[in-house]
Amino acid sequence: MNGSPPQAFANRYVAAKVFVATPRENLDRFFNSVANFVGAEVLGRLVSGYEAVRFDAVNEAISEAHRAAAMELGKRGLFRMREAMLSYKTCYIDDCLNYLVDGRQPAEERLSFLEYLLMLCSRRLQHVWQVVEERIDRFLKASSLRIAYRELTFRPVDAALIENEVHKPFWELIEDRPWVNVRADMEQALALRDSGGPDPAFYAARALESAIKVISNLNSWSTGHEKGAASYIDNLVSQKNGRFVEVWEADALKHFFGKVRNPTAHGAGDAEQPRLGKHQATWAIEFCMIWIKSLVGRM
Known part of the structure; x- marks a missing residue:
């Protein structure tokens, strides 16, 4: 991630307490859905057909997102990334997805990591990114979370409305x-x-x-x-x-x-x-x- 990472979701909306009234089952539904989707349709697309570099792009994205999120959240680390006996077989996908669906971890922090991860993956998947955003936004709505995903950013629905109705037309004018x-x-x-x-x-x-x-x-x-x-x-x-x-x-x-x-x-x-x-x-x-x-x- 070039330069300083953007402010983490958990830090942007501290005062809003975004998930304070959200039922646990709604959060679980979203993170289960998004983990399955990200594993197959986002990280899966970064897996190379060449054995020697098979997981290089995936591991780079996960490691950098982990580092950025941990730094912004003030933590030494969020989850452990396990190394394989043979280095070229090391893959962090399961470690990453297990963290996303771990209900013991704060939802705001998991969403922060996910936002960084998606931001990094988007650079290689620009040709399909609109579909990715639409699917993730659909998971949020299906789980009744008052969060929207637009332009690589998770934001409360009210903030998204302000962005669409005020900010974008303002800059265009x-x-x-x-x-x-x-x-x-x-x-x-x-x-x-x-x-x-x-x-x-x-x-x-x-x-x-x-x-x-x-x-x-x-x-x-x-x-x-x-x-x-x-x-x-x-x-x-x-x-x-x-x-x-x-x-x-x-x-x-x-x-x-x-x-x-x-x-x-x-x-x-x-x-x-x-x-x-x-x-x-x-x-x-x-x-x-x-x-x-x-x-x-x-x-």
Whole structure:
């Protein structure tokens, strides 16, 4: 796996406690199904016809996924990979599948390992990967797990809906040149949120403000005398300019900038520096994404 591995599933959704109310039999059904499928249709396709290197690709994928998952989960190891008497006969498939179906192991950790494993295997199986994702997603639904598998990532259904309905259309709308600053600031907001960096909401709000300014400029509504986001919002809500946004929408936008962006954008003096919590920052980013998507979509 080139560079640092992505954050493990178990670490991405710690607060959500994804499986806390999931019946054990549902989890067992999914992991049994996916282990059978991965063994036959994913790892099985990596087995070479040449005896001397028969299991090299399989063992490499399993070993690297194991190393990445263990490192991210803070464990020395997840399961033992047994060596055969003759090295070229060593195969880790059974060890890997036995771990996946072991109900004594935390489901979040098994899913973390599985995600890394699938990510590594996908590089060699790109021609069939859409079918692989569809089958795994089907196993999740059949087991009544509120998890979806899309683009090499397991995510709670609610997160998947946000991805499909907000994130993807958002990035598609701001591909063109006028939105370059919007894109750069939102990328920075997401990077800071994911790394635990300071003030991701500030960059999301800056992206929203840039989008509002671009819309005002492209429509020749800007006067050059604007002072801050509120003035540009006035351009959008102006009856003279065709009321691009309604009054209540303008009020909501101004409230966001006044209560969320401005307190973190200015020095706090000797007072405590305002700081949004992780969930508040995520809400602010998604708020800005939804508004940018809505405003740009009206152009």
